[in-house]
Amino acid sequence: MEKESILLAYNKFKHQIKRGFYTNENTYILDEIYQQSLSVLQLMKREKLVSQVKNKRYFAFTDGKKISRAINEELYEPDYSQWIHLKEGMEENVLNHFSSVQIQKILYSMAISFCASIDLIKSRDQKTPGTFFEYFIAYFFSWRVGVEPQNYIQLQNLDEKIIKLPTDFIFNLGKNQKKFHMPVKISTRERSIMLWAHQRLIDSVYGREKFVGTPVIMTETKTSQSKKEVTEICLPVQWRVYQSYIAQLKRVYYLDVPEAYRELDKQSPPLIVKPFSEFFEEWQIL
Amino acid sequence: MEKESILLAYNKFKHQIKRGFYTNENTYILDEIYQQSLSVLQLMKREKLVSQVKNKRYFAFTDGKKISRAINEELYEPDYSQWIHLKEGMEENVLNHFSSVQIQKILYSMAISFCASIDLIKSRDQKTPGTFFEYFIAYFFSWRVGVEPQNYIQLQNLDEKIIKLPTDFIFNLGKNQKKFHMPVKISTRERSIMLWAHQRLIDSVYGREKFVGTPVIMTETKTSQSKKEVTEICLPVQWRVYQSYIAQLKRVYYLDVPEAYRELDKQSPPLIVKPFSEFFEEWQIL
Numbered sequence: 001m002e003k004e005s006i007l008l009a010y011n012k013f014k015h016q017i018k019r020g021f022y023t024n025e026n027t028y029i030l031d032e033i034y035q036q037s038l039s040v041l042q043l044m045k046r047e048k049l050v051s052q053v054k055n056k057r058y059f060a061f062t063d064g065k066k067i068s069r070a071i072n073e074e075l076y077e078p079d080y081s082q083w084i085h086l087k088e089g090m091e092e093n094v095l096n097h098f099s100s101v102q103i104q105k106i107l108y109s110m111a112i113s114f115c116a117s118i119d120l121i122k123s124r125d126q127k128t129p130g131t132f133f134e135y136f137i138a139y140f141f142s143w144r145v146g147v148e149p150q151n152y153i154q155l156q157n158l159d160e161k162i163i164k165l166p167t168d169f170i171f172n173l174g175k176n177q178k179k180f181h182m183p184v185k186i187s188t189r190e191r192s193i194m195l196w197a198h199q200r201l202i203d204s205v206y207g208r209e210k211f212v213g214t215p216v217i218m219t220e221t222k223t224s225q226s227k228k229e230v231t232e233i234c235l236p237v238q239w240r241v242y243q244s245y246i247a248q249l250k251r252v253y254y255l256d257v258p259e260a261y262r263e264l265d266k267q268s269p270p271l272i273v274k275p276f277s278e279f280f281e282e283w284q285i286l
Numbered sequence: 287m288e289k290e291s292i293l294l295a296y297n298k299f300k301h302q303i304k305r306g307f308y309t310n311e312n313t314y315i316l317d318e319i320y321q322q323s324l325s326v327l328q329l330m331k332r333e334k335l336v337s338q339v340k341n342k343r344y345f346a347f348t349d350g351k352k353i354s355r356a357i358n359e360e361l362y363e364p365d366y367s368q369w370i371h372l373k374e375g376m377e378e379n380v381l382n383h384f385s386s387v388q389i390q391k392i393l394y395s396m397a398i399s400f401c402a403s404i405d406l407i408k409s410r411d412q413k414t415p416g417t418f419f420e421y422f423i424a425y426f427f428s429w430r431v432g433v434e435p436q437n438y439i440q441l442q443n444l445d446e447k448i449i450k451l452p453t454d455f456i457f458n459l460g461k462n463q464k465k466f467h468m469p470v471k472i473s474t475r476e477r478s479i480m481l482w483a484h485q486r487l488i489d490s491v492y493g494r495e496k497f498v499g500t501p502v503i504m505t506e507t508k509t510s511q512s513k514k515e516v517t518e519i520c521l522p523v524q525w526r527v528y529q530s531y532i533a534q535l536k537r538v539y540y541l542d543v544p545e546a547y548r549e550l551d552k553q554s555p556p557l558i559v560k561p562f563s564e565f566f567e568e569w570q571i572l
Contacts, residue, residue, distance in 0.1 A: 155527065159553075165527055197483035197532060204531035241441065241451055245490035246483060267445075 002043070003121045006036035006114075010132060017135050021142040021149065027087060030110070030139065033132075037113035038078055044068075044120060050229040053221070054259055058230040060223065061116050066123075068116035070223045070230045072256050075108040082106050090143055095280060103277035108255045111136055111218060115186070126186075134184040137216045137276070138169055141182060144280055145171050149182070155205050168198060170211070178286070181211040186218045189233050192242070199247035212286050213249040216276050219256040234260035243271040250286050253279055288329070289407045292322035292400075296418060303421050307428040307435065313373060316396070316425065319418075323399035324364055330354075330406060336515040339507070340545055344516040346509065347402050352409075354402035356509045356516045358542050361394040368392050376429055381566060389563035394541045397422055397504060401472070412472075420470040423502045423562070424455055427468060430566055431457050435468070441491050454484060456497070464572070467497040472504045475519050478528070485533035498572050499535040502562050505542040520546035529557040536572050539565055 009032045016025045044061040049070055051058045058070040086106050089095045095103065114136075115129040122128065138149055149169040154162050168183035181202055183195055199213040220232045239261065243249065248269055252261070253276035261273040295318045302311045330347040335356055337344045344356040372392050375381045381389065400422075401415040408414065424435055435455040440448050454469035467488055469481055485499040506518045525547065529535065534555055538547070539562035547559040 157526075157530070163523060163527065165523065191477060191480065193480055193483045193487075194477070197479045197486070200483070200486065201479075201527065201531050237449060237451065240443075241449065241487065241491075244443070245487050 002036060002040045006033065006040060006117055006121070009033045009036055010114075010128065013135060014131065021135065021138045022140075026139055027090075030136070031083070031087070033114055034080065034083055034110050037110075037117045038080060040117040040121065041078070041113060047228070049223060050227065052229055052231045056230075056259070058221070058223075060228075061120060063120055066120050067223075067225070068119040069112070070219075070221045071112055071116060072108070072219075072221075075105055075256060076112065077105045078109045078113055079106075083110060100275060100277040100281060103280060104255065104275045107140065107277060111255060115218075130186050133186055133218055134169075137184045138182075141169070141171065141180075141216070141279075144283055145173060145180065147171055147173055153202065153205065167202070168215075179211045180286075181213050183215040184217075185215070187220050187233075188217055189220065189222075190235075192235060192239065193246070195249065195252070196242040196246035199249055203247055208248075213247065214251045214253060214279065214286065215249065216253045216279075217255075219254065220258045221256065232258045232260065234258045236260045236264060239264060239271060240267055243267075243269055251279070288322060288326045292319065292326060292403055292407070295319045295322055296400075296414065299421060300417065307421065307424045308426075312425055313376075316422070317369070317373070319400055320366065320369055320396050323396075323403045324366060326403040326407065327364070327399060333514070335509060336513065338515055338517045342516075342545070344507065344509075346514075347406060349406055352406050353509075353511070354405040355398070356505075356507045357398055357402060358394070358505075358507075361391055361542060362398065363391045364395045364399055365392075369396060386561060386563040386567060389566060390541065390561045393426065393563060397541060401504075416472050419472055419504055420455075423470045424468075427455070427457065427466075427502070427565070430569055431459060431466065433457055433459055439488065439491065453488070454501075465497045466572075467499045469501040470503075471501070473506050473519075474503055475506065475508075476521075478521060478525065479532070481535060481538070482528040482532040485535055489533055499533065500537045500539060500565065500572065501535065502539045502565075503541075505540065506544045507542065518544045518546060520544045522546045522550060525550060525557060526553055529553075529555055537565070 009029055013029045013033065016029060041061050044063055046059050047062045049058040049060055057073040059073060060070055061068040083106055089098060111133055114132055118125055118128050142148055149171050152164050152166050153170060154164055156162050171180040181199060183198060195215045202211045220234055221230050222233050223230050252273045255276055257273060257275055264271040264273055295315055299315045299319065302315060327347050330349055332345050333348045335344040335346055343359040345359060346356055347354040369392055375384060397419055400418055404411055404414050428434055435457050438450050438452050439456060440450055442448050457466040467485060469484060481501045488497045506520055507516050508519050509516050538559045541562055543559060543561055550557040550559055
């Protein structure tokens with residue numbers, strides 16, 4: 001019953017997204033998806049995981065057979081009423097009464113509740129959580145910056161007509177205004193160089209500092225199914241080298257910030273890795 | 287029986303590779319792996335696939351339940367004696383009596399026989415074929431250029447001691463001699479930008495044209511399990527843009543060259559995509 005409802009709501013979301021990200025319909029559907037996810041997870045048991053990540057505790061939901069992805073205990077506060085407050089604040093365009101920690105918890109809880117539900121009701125489905133997370137983040141980003149994203153850039157190569165190149169989300173705030181380049185990923189692991197490569201490509205085509213690179217990632221946790229152990233897969237040395245030699249990302253936002261990336265702001269050029277909720281405060285100064 | 291032998295031989299290969307790529311031991315083990323793969327596949331049936339790729343026909347091996355990856359009919363000539371001839375030629379360092387088409391067929395048949403065997407005797411194992419293919423290609427590359435590869439570059443960032451950065455294979459032919467940067471992948475799909483990003487990184491650190499970028503890829507085929515249909519996942523527009531704006535790869539070699547990439551040598555800067563066997567003839571002029 002809940003299984004069908006949640007997938008139905010997700011399909012509605014995918015369908016509506018063609019008409020825009022921050023829309024009344026999508027607010028309604030996200031609300032529905034969150035409620036459905038919470039109903040699915042209410043039927044499940046919590047299983048404590050062994051955390052190999054300093055200062056973080058993780059658990060997973062399980063139906064006895066399958067087990068969900070790891071969930072950060074501190075960030076997970078599946079309080080539906082909090083989302084209702086946030087939604088109302090967004091409608092009035094005022095979020096002053098929320099701390100960024102509160103916002104981070106609401107977004108984390110919504111996103112991971114859906115992903116964990118899919119882990120339990122489907123088998124080896126990576127695509128549904130990935131697509132959902134992309135749309136989910138773009139919904140909030142789009143609300144904050146006030147424009148809808150596009151998924152391509154145009155370039156002119158003189159030999160033929162204009163080439164339309166598919167990209168991650170581009171939010172263009174207008175003529176001579178800021179432009180954000182925002183890849184969204186559940187995790188990056190050994191593919192993280194792609195974030196810098198796409199930024200480099202856009203910098204090469206349009207010139208440096210034309211597009212502000214602000215990828216948003218959920219987490220870098222990995223759970224060993226046999227040992228029920230959670231680790232974070234991080235490549236801080238590589239990230240420093242990418243930021244020095246490939247392109248400069250302005251921020252890398254996470255819903256669950258990996259410990260190993262917090263210190264990268266000390267280097268030169270700095271790489272600032274922080275909670276996505278802080279974007280809501282700082283987006284105008286980026 | 288064959289199942290165990292082939293995995294045993296593969297484990298020996300993984301173990302021996304720590305002592306070098308082109309070694310007598312590895313020649314012996316590769317021989318064993320090829321024989322074991324052929325025995326496994328002899329017990330299987332061939333199933334014709336629907337090819338959506340112009341001018342190419344594909345089939346797969348099946349045990350009635352599982353089905354292997356797609357195999358190019360024209361390139362697949364699992365003739366063990368051909369490999370023996372090639373092996374002997376390599377030992378004498380003379381391959382003149384082989385055409386590059388013949389060499390391509392021998393390499394393709396060896397590599398895909400192992401991968402197809404693993405598809406059938408294990409479940410959803412992507413890692414074993416991927417690691418095998420990496421070592422397999424490095425074995426031949428190493429024979430041809432006469433040096434062993436390394437898997438890292440060093441860089442100096444002034445603020446601290448030297449950083450050792452893990453990379454794809456680097457073949458350094460000596461002081462003031464050619465240096466090859468060779469990523470090896472079963473397929474690249476939507477991750478292909480990583481080839482150019484790694485080249486860009488190395489170019490940025492060491493200067494342009496210091497390292498010759500020559501990735502080697504098996505194939506870009508994708509088989510729909512339900513429709514038994516083979517397509518090639520290619521992004522020619524993106525590849526042209528990467529070659530113009532991120533870095534220049536000298537060659538992209540394939541064992542099964544995708545049709546859509548053959549025309550990329552017409553553009554400027556050209557991108558030359560060709561059979562891996564041609565490397566054996568042209569490596570000195572790259």
